[in-house]
Amino acid sequence: xxxxxxxxxxxxxxxxxxxxxxxxxxxxxxxxxxxxxxxxxxxxxxxxxxxxxxxxxxxxxxxxxxxxxxxxxxxxxxxxxxxxxxxxxxxxxxxxxxxxxxxxxxxxxxxxxxxxxxxxxxxxxxxxxxxxxxxxxxxxxxxxxxxxxxxxxxxxxxxxxxxxxxxxxxxxxxxxxxxxxxxxxxxxxxxxxxxxxxxxxxxxxxxxxxxxxxxxxxxxxxxxxxxxxxxxxxxxxxxxxxxxxxxxxxxxxxxxxxxxxxxxxxxxxxxxxxxxxxxxxxxxxxxxxxxxxxxxxxxxxxxxxxxxxxxxxxxxxxxxxxxxxxxxxxxxxxxx
Ligand code: NAD
Ligand code: UDP
Numbered sequence: 001x002x003x004x005x006x007x008x009x010x011x012x013x014x015x016x017x018x019x020x021x022x023x024x025x026x027x028x029x030x031x032x033x034x035x036x037x038x039x040x041x042x043x044x045x046x047x048x049x050x051x052x053x054x055x056x057x058x059x060x061x062x063x064x065x066x067x068x069x070x071x072x073x074x075x076x077x078x079x080x081x082x083x084x085x086x087x088x089x090x091x092x093x094x095x096x097x098x099x100x101x102x103x104x105x106x107x108x109x110x111x112x113x114x115x116x117x118x119x120x121x122x123x124x125x126x127x128x129x130x131x132x133x134x135x136x137x138x139x140x141x142x143x144x145x146x147x148x149x150x151x152x153x154x155x156x157x158x159x160x161x162x163x164x165x166x167x168x169x170x171x172x173x174x175x176x177x178x179x180x181x182x183x184x185x186x187x188x189x190x191x192x193x194x195x196x197x198x199x200x201x202x203x204x205x206x207x208x209x210x211x212x213x214x215x216x217x218x219x220x221x222x223x224x225x226x227x228x229x230x231x232x233x234x235x236x237x238x239x240x241x242x243x244x245x246x247x248x249x250x251x252x253x254x255x256x257x258x259x260x261x262x263x264x265x266x267x268x269x270x271x272x273x274x275x276x277x278x279x280x281x282x283x284x285x286x287x288x289x290x291x292x293x294x295x296x297x298x299x300x301x302x303x304x305x306x307x308x309x310x311x312x313x314x315x316x317x318x319x320x321x322x323x324x325x326x327x328x329x330x331x332x333x334x335x336x
Contacts, residue, residue, distance in 0.1 A: 001118075002026045002072050003246070006059045006107065007080030008052075009036035011190045012122065012179055014044055015239035016078060018188070021048035023243045028072050030065070031081060032058040035193070043187040059103040062110075069114040076118030076249075078242055079107055082151070086126075086291075087197065089148035100151035101158070108162055111169070119159065119171045120245050125231070125259065125296060127153045127175060133263070134299040137175075137255045145291055156255070163253040170249040177231035177259030177298050179238050181318040182325035189325030190235075199266060200232070200318070204326035207279045214281060216266050218288035223295050227266035231259040231297035234313035234321070244309035259298025260311040269315065276319040 003020055007013040008029030014036075017027050021044070029041065033056055041054050053072070057064035059081045068074070082100045083089065089096040104121070111119060126149040128135040129142025144150055156173050163169045180200040182189025195211070196202045205211045219226035241258040264272070270281050304310045313321075 001075035001246075002028060004028045004030060004068060004072070004074050004077045005080065006030045006077070006103065007082065007122075009033060009038060009040045010080055012176070012235060012238060013078075013080040014040045014188045015183055015235045016080070016242045017044045017052060018048050018183065019236070019239040019243050021050040021052065027052040028055070028068060028074070029053070030055045030057050030059055030068060032056060035083075040188055047183060047185050047187055060099060060106055062106050065106050065110050066113075069110045069116070074114065074116050076120070076246055077107055077111060077116060078120040078246070079104060080122045082122065084148065085197065086146050086148045089146050089151075093147040096147045096151055100148075101154055104155040104158055108159065112166070117168045117170055118246065118249050119169065120242055120249075121155060121159055121171060121173050123152045123156055123173050123175045123255075124149065125175050125177045125257070125298065127156065128296070130293050133295055134261065134297050135175075135257060136299040137257060137302050156253075160253040163251075167251055170251050171253040172245040172249055173253060173255045174241065174245060175255060175257050176238060177233050177257070177296075179235045180232045181234040181236065181313070181321040183236060184321055184324070186321075186324040186328035189322065199230075199269060200322050203270065203273050203281055204322050206281050206283075207273065207277065207323060208326055212282070214270065214283040215286035216283050217286055217292060219285045220288075221294035223265055225265050225267050228292055229263040229265050229295035229297065231262060232264055232269065232315060232318055233259050233311050234318045237311040237313050241303065241307070241309050244303070244307040248307045254306070256303045256307060257298040257300055258303060259300050261298050261300035263295060263297040264315055269319070272315045273319040273323070276316045277323045279323075
């Protein structure tokens with residue numbers, strides 16, 4: 001199939017392009033490179049030994065999106081393009097609502113116009129809010145406390161309503177848990193600008209000596225060791241989940257958790273990183289981070305049942321691959 005991948009130069013999008021090309025699909029990437037560079041596109045080609053088509057456009061731009069649908073016989077869309085920094089979304093909510101919601105609507109409109117009925121959307125486990133664990137797709141969603149989370153919940157509702165009105169439209173709403181790690185080649189991975197907010201990129205930068213020590217946000221949560229628990233999922237497993245979702249689309253809107261179903265605490269992740277890579281990660285206990293939830297992980301059984309997909313890579317592989325990327329690829333980029 002010809003798959004339009006918006007945000008395909010980004011972290012999850014680039015790994016998904018590799019998985020799509022490997023599965024024999026043709027890939028057309030649309031990305032404005034706001035949070036990525038076109039180097040990722042070269043690396044995708046290098047890993048997959050396949051070509052892809054790239055448009056540097058903003059997917060909120062209706063006529064630019066229309067041009068892609070005119071130039072290519074698009075069979076399906078995977079919509080990753082979006083802004084994703086939770087804290088920033090509280091500071092500049094309009095930018096987040098505009099970017100994340102308008103992009104979804106522009107793409108849905110083009111799909112309607114060009115009779116494209118396959119759509120896969122990047123949602124997030126954040127839409128569950130502070131529900132009880134494990135999070136199951138049938139749960140009522142709770143408020144997310146930030147505009148970023150609201151854009152995901154709203155986009156899900158928009159796409160669900162469109163699918164209700166047009167029974168031929170098939171949408172998979174994929175709720176990601178915590179994507180970490182990198183492609184095993186070390187050529188693509190997560191490269192946040194500035195000081196990372198997320199745990200794994202913070203840990204890799206401490207390991208590299210770029211940051212002095214990890215601050216563990218709270219050790220008094222009701223969890224096994226008092227530190228926050230998350231469901232970390234290897235980005236390559238996540239990428240493969242998109243191919244499975246695309247292959248198993250069915251009419252209507254269907255929600256799937258993409259997680260491992262296993263919770264890992266902050267201290268467990270630090271220990272796994274040290275074991276996987278033989279490097280010490282200095283840390284100190286700090287105050288809780290405002291807005292954090294103690295624990296969340298997926299009930300991952302629906303994706304297994306309906307998509308035939310499960311995450312295969314364990315926390316050691318996640319830590320090893322994250323570190324390989326930090327060492328190998330980012331050295332090349334940063335030395336330029
Ligand atoms: P990323 O920032 O690495 O990738 C997003 C890509 O979209 C970037 O390349 C950026 O340049 C592009 N982009 C943003 N707005 C655009 C626009 N208007 N037009 C064209 N391109 C645009 O982020 P990621 O981690 O790969 O996340 C991909 C998607 O998954 C996002 O929608 C994100 O909200 C969602 N998600 C991510 C996580 C996570 O922890 N990484 C968790 C849950 C959901
Ligand atoms: N965390 C931490 N120190 C950091 C970054 C994160 O202790 O520098 C903790 C955080 O409190 C949470 C877990 O690591 O319990 C995962 O945080 P992340 O921001 O990666 O994911 P999210 O909280 O958005 O799920």
